[in-house]
Amino acid sequence: MMTQAQAIENLNYWNDPRVRASLKTPAYKVLSSSNKTMRIQLADSLLESLVIEEIFSEDHDGILECPTKYEVCGMCQGSGSVADLNIDCGGLHFDPRSPDYDPDFEEDYKNGVYDKQCPRCGGHRVVPRVEFTGDLAMAVQHFIEEENRYAQLVASERAYGC
Ligand SMILES: [Zn+2]
Numbered sequence: 001m002m003t004q005a006q007a008i009e010n011l012n013y014w015n016d017p018r019v020r021a022s023l024k025t026p027a028y029k030v031l032s033s034s035n036k037t038m039r040i041q042l043a044d045s046l047l048e049s050l051v052i053e054e055i056f057s058e059d060h061d062g063i064l065e066c067p068t069k070y071e072v073c074g075m076c077q078g079s080g081s082v083a084d085l086n087i088d089c090g091g092l093h094f095d096p097r098s099p100d101y102d103p104d105f106e107e108d109y110k111n112g113v114y115d116k117q118c119p120r121c122g123g124h125r126v127v128p129r130v131e132f133t134g135d136l137a138m139a140v141q142h143f144i145e146e147e148n149r150y151a152q153l154v155a156s157e158r159a160y161g162c
Pocket of ligand 1: 073074075076077078079080081118119120121122123124125126
């Protein structure tokens, strides 16, 4: 049986965007990029549904060539690093009135001592942005929505200890 504090901590953990992101399959991964174009590989399950919907032919390998574009990483806001999940998952509250308050820890934390490389952009501060068009854009959008729904479901089940 979890205490209430443990239950809240658990809930915060599974609601953390960094944890949520780890539950999702990305729609594609970048195989290689130059400053003009990049080659991406669509996720297997996405490719499968594109074939089923007859948007792609059955022998499509899921590899696409797209113009290279980048956007500032939304996970680290372009800083390239995020605080270690084990330290502050769900957010820390520095309360000098609390019996556990440790001013050194607060200072270290705010100085980024516990930061580690951002898992989304790998410290590059930007992430590739691919603009899909037409039926492919709809299929990718649908895939991302399904992944979000799945991550939300898993996270809420785990948050409540199911
Ligand atoms: Zn990042």
